Amino acid sequence: MKTTTRVAIIGGGVVGASVLYHLTKLGWSDVMLLERSELTSGSTWHAAGGFHTLNGDTNMAALQGYTIRLYKELEEITGMSCGLHHVGGVTLADNQDRFDMLLAERAKHRFMGLETEIVSPEEIKKIAPVTNIDGIVGGLYDPLDGHLDPSGTTHAYAKAARMGGATIHTHTMVVETNQRPDGTWDVVTDKGTIHAEHVVNAGGLWAREVGAMAGIYFPLHPMEHQYLVTEDVPMIVDMMTDGQEHPHVMDPAGESYLRQEGRGLCIGFYEQTCRPWAIDGTPWSFGQDLLQDDFDKIEDSINFAYKRFPDLEKAGVKNVIHGPFTFAPDGNPLVGPIPGVRNYWSACGVMAGFSQGGGVGLMLAQWMVEGECERDVMAMDVARFGDWISPGYTLPKVIENYQKRFSVSYPNEELPAARPNRTTPMYDVFSRMGAVWGQQFGLEVVNYFATGDEPTFETPSFRRSDAFDATAREVAGVRSAVGINEVHNFGKYLIKGAGARAWLDRIMAGRIPQLGRLSLTPMLSEKGKLIGDFTVSCLSEEEFQLTASYGAQAFHMRWFLQHQDDSVSIENITDKRNGFQIAGPRARDVLAACTLSDISDMKFMDVRKITIGMTDCIVQRVSYTGDLGYEMYCDPMGQRALWNTLWAEGQKHDMVPFGMRAMMSLRLDKFFGSWMAEFSPDYTAAETGMDRFISFKKNTAFIGRAAAEAERDAGAARQLVSFEVDATDADVQGYEPIWLDGDVVGFCTSGGYSHHAGKSIAFGFLPTDRVAEGLAVEIEILGHMRAARVVTTPLFDADGARMRG
């Protein structure tokens, strides 16, 4: 066995094998896979082998499409069979909400190039005759759906990787991973130690145990899962005689997936009465084993399935497969470099290895070989969870995710498990004031305050929700007087040291402000992709406070630490500095009355240290509401005192507390983009208009400069624009197609209802050469074409007089 390698992948399931193959595909041949038993010895060997493209996240769906198309390539390269059955599949909808979700998915598929199709109940009966269509509203047909041979496919990946120079050692158990001071790893196995530059954890069912060898907690948990294979089903036998194969049928109402297996059927369930497995850790003694059959657990699901697929009941059960596989808290994979740990990569938490394994392998290989992925992978980035995550949070979230696997996911839905988790000193105060809470990166965030007979629970919906009136009231309160909410859900960082300014100049593309001032700046990757939009405030020549998206904390800290040098200290102070923002025409009056400092000369984008009441604060004159506003940051120990001061004074100025629903409406008035909607690593600064904050004048080789300059010279092919939409009861949420002259020419990034202007607003990309004020387009919302027009003049304070005045 070789004792050195560039990459040691731990785990020979479908995911490890895919990563190995993709590394060779991108040119790294000195790569090695270590498997403690035979290949496929975790969840992989007993998988049902189904694959599909449907995923709530657009990038995940695209990667699932890539995975499915890859199998043919693998077969061609290796001459091996993956046992492919491209039989297509239909997802059923038995009510309007489920159908709305399918309509929204179909619309997204239009610009993704996926040929899915909305089908009627009658068409479903023709396509998938085992289905009883009673109560079915419609369905979504995807010709790409199908199934394969899990073992054959894993071995095909392995062979393709070997052909590219990789080595695979089976019956080689990794027992330790020890990092050397230079960041490389000693991977200790029962056959000897391998010195590897990089380690990839693809340990599947044992990913937690493999991670623990390096002191890393991986937020995932195995769940038990069961599927049945029947004896011959006469209808299937007849179809086979006619040379046909029955397609897959996903029945979300019954939480089941069904397909043909041989001359019978195979059906699996995501039952509500589900059970986590191996809570205290996966035993090393578990191998190519199955769990005891458990029909009691799936009794309700089976009974439902007998009604939806009556032929099932007529066939005896031939085989039961009951095995464990792992989930992350949100059901998406955990991929990428571990924040704060050099050269350690994650490829685990993959709950649908045959839909996602190829995409996971490709993205991880791009990340390792090329330094970044071709697309935004936040949905599966291991950094989407922070260091606040714990097994106590992961377990209930994983159970919730399993139970909701086939549920409708609403854009405004707040999932209840593992909450409240992280709260600020305001939690009880705001709860008493009627706060209706949401959750962001583990943190409780007020969505809106319910007063009078406003609903204390926001009903999940694809349409305008029942929080509409409360949101309108809060927006009016901000625009007419003054609103207050917390600044807890900003990510905050402190950059200190003699080299702070120079370091920031290199990391950020924009201008770094002078003492007492703020600036807005994009942060770019080497390839010029947007990886952050920051507010930088200069507190002293050697101390800068940065604010950005709360949910991107681990993502941003990982980047900062990767680029840290000895001249700066970098601290994530997100939860150490808290406070409020006040916004609206009377915000200045409130602040002035609460402090002895003279703030009359405090200009837009100024930052100052001010004592408010008893509390020392850093005050920034800026507001995401687009109004006259101030953000006040303090030690959380002083936050309640700060609240008492501001709220007592606020009463004299008709102050209203407001939540995120109002905030997201207010930002529409000024066409302010939002992180992970308008601004994400899928887009560049020039495409989104963020290039206006790039300082090409500064004499620094900031990261991404070459790419940004090239784009400045060539011009961006597409451009982010704002639309007024003739919507009825549903506004744009994101990824709706934009039609022009009968063709899909772009897609939306986000949208909503501007309560201030009384208009439905959307943001989206159009080809640059088509952009023109007033251009009439159509936006497809929930299957309906809505007329929309390009607008360039903000709906509120167009000349900035209020914000800057």
Ligand SMILES: Cc1cc2nc3c(=O)[nH]c(=O)nc-3n(C[C@H](O)[C@H](O)[C@H](O)COP(=O)(O)OP(=O)(O)OC[C@H]3O[C@@H](n4cnc5c(N)ncnc54)[C@H](O)[C@@H]3O)c2cc1C
């Ligand atoms: C009943 C059931 C049905 C399923 N059906 C489907 C389906 O239809 N479609 C689909 O896409 N997915 C399905 N899945 C999920 C699918 O099986 C998983 O997504 C996939 O197998 C995960 O692969 P993996 O490589 O991440 O992990 P695993 O398959 O668990 O592989 C991990 C490997 O790492 C090895 N390993 C661990 N620790 C060490 C160590 N210390 N040293 C060396 N080697 C180590 C293990 O031996 C194992 O071989 C199903 C799962 C179950 C349980």
